[in-house]
Amino acid sequence: KQEVTQIPAALSVPEGENLVLNCSFTDSAIYNLQWFRQDPGKGLTSLLLIQSSQREQTSGRLNASLDKSSGRSTLYIAASQPGDSATYLCAVSYSNYQLIWGAGTKLIIKP
Amino acid sequence: DGGITQSPKYLFRKEGQNVTLSCEQNLNHDAMYWYRQDPGQGLRLIYYSQIVNDFQKGDIAEGYSVSREKKESFPLTVTSAQKNPTAFYLCASSSMDRYYEQYFGPGTRLTVT
Numbered sequence: 001k002q003e004v005t006q007i008p009a010a011l012s013v014p015e016g017e018n019l020v021l022n023c024s025f026t027d028s029a030i031y032n033l034q035w036f037r038q039d040p041g042k043g044l045t046s047l048l049l050i051q052s053s054q055r056e057q058t059s060g061r062l063n064a065s066l067d068k069s070s071g072r073s074t075l076y077i078a079a080s081q082p083g084d085s086a087t088y089l090c091a092v093s094y095s096n097y098q099l100i101w102g103a104g105t106k107l108i109i110k111p
Numbered sequence: 112d113g114g115i116t117q118s119p120k121y122l123f124r125k126e127g128q129n130v131t132l133s134c135e136q137n138l139n140h141d142a143m144y145w146y147r148q149d150p151g152q153g154l155r156l157i158y159y160s161q162i163v164n165d166f167q168k169g170d171i172a173e174g175y176s177v178s179r180e181k182k183e184s185f186p187l188t189v190t191s192a193q194k195n196p197t198a199f200y201l202c203a204s205s206s207m208d209r210y211y212e213q214y215f216g217p218g219t220r221l222t223v224t
Contacts, residue, residue: 004153032211043115043201043215089153093211098169101153 002027004092006102014110015082021075021105023090028068035064035075036089038104044089048075080109114138115216117202122221124196132187132219134202142210143185144203147171148218154201160185161207189221196223 003026013019023033032051036044048057048064050073056065063076077084090102115136124130136143142161146154156169160179174193179185185204189196199220203213 009151034211041199041218041220043217044203045215046212049212091154091211097210098156099154099211099213101155103151103153 117216140204
């Protein structure tokens with residue numbers, strides 16, 4: 001069964017710290033992997049998309065890595081800010097036209 | 112501005128009543144999706160549609176129904192047969208060839224008492 005797991009479920013850190021969010025998937029035959037951001041009571045916004053042939057993608061202070069062989073991805077956030085507080089979701093796509101979603105990590109950045 | 116709209120933002124219903132959630136997009140996307148989000152769980156796919164007048168069941172379609180009469184619109188009806196309908200419902204759309212690049216609406220929070 002294709003499953004996606006995100007650990008930890010919640011994380012609270014002081015402003016300015018660098019941090020890493022984790023995503024693991026059981027079936028390594030992925031098409032691509034995405035990281036999304038969700039603010040409370042809102043929809044989702046795509047942050048980074050990594051194709052299966054890529055190792056990492058960067059956007060500003062965000063860097064996402066992909067290790068297909070170990071079934072893992074990490075989202076690195078540098079110099080965290082209170083505005084980064086949100087829930088971060090990982091989604092894996094396979095060739096069956098569906099996304100498999102993790103439950104998310106709720107991130108709180110304390111001023 | 113292109114995007115997806117969902118209405119209403121909050122919806123309250125009594126048990127036993129059917130309720131319809133609206134989703135409209137002006138991105139000219141062929142594919143549209145309905146997801147359910149519960150605390151501590153990932154998004155679960157209810158229904159999706161790749162073309163007008165056609166749709167497929169997702170992982171948790173029981174107790175739900177949809178229609179796709181227009182490319183821009185994909186309403187979801189939560190029927191009285193849905194055992195636990197209280198949840199946050201998200202609509203999304205994508206192009207056919209890049210199904211993984213999904214654009215999301217702001218969501219509707221449904222509370223059934």
